[in-house]
Amino acid sequence: MDGDSVELPQTESRHIVKALRLQAGDAIELLDGKGSVFSAIITIIGKTVKARIVEQVNSEDNDTIPLVVCQGHLKGKKMDLVIQKCTELGVNQFIPLWTSRCQGKISEHHGQKKLERYQRIVESACKQCYRPDLMEMEETIEFSELVQSFPDSPGLVKLMFWEEEGQVSLHDPVIPEDVKKAILLLGPEGGLSLEEAELARASGWQTVSLGKRILRAETATLTATSVVQFLVKNM
Structure with a gap:
């Protein structure tokens, strides 16, 4: 891997050239989206930027408990x-997640364009908070299908x-x-x-309250x- 040359996508190249105003010879760090971070040196500045990998920066194993969030579609x-x-x-x-109380039509929230938009949000957030692995984004799924998608298993x-x-x-x-894996389900x-x-309970889900405070949907999820x-010791 050390010494390999990589060509960055046009969006990243544009950010390096126009926003950061970096030049050939400048040092950058690259995330592969799978958990690894590499230090690199810019070799070519152009419509696309090329860089030479110097070394892998991080090497620690990720031993956190996997967490999945299933979210009913929210407005705006x-x-x-x-x-x-x-x-x-x-x-x-x-x-x-598409539930009975989601507003609009499921077709408005389904499809490759919507998924790509969400993935761009994930990528941007990863860069801002220095997260080396991408959160996996899925297509919108119907509630009844979702609750039966995770059969009970130890942990x-x-x-x-x-x-x-x-x-x-x-x-x-x-x-x-x-606990080996946690899945959270929240509505719109x-x-x-x-x-x-009742359908979720019949499929092995535990219904839980967040207490007496009235929270907006997005606040409840976060x-x-x-x-x-915190409880699974990931924080």
């Missing part, structure tokens, strides 16, 4: 915000955050010491229906993600 740019912040918080996989925790749950909260031992602005909660990351 709230979804963008949640995707950006989940990337910063170290979420491994993000699944946009798997499936939590559905539901405002009508009156007994179980994160103060309770819903996350065991031997209108929340999740009783029928959806709160749940932060607390669970």
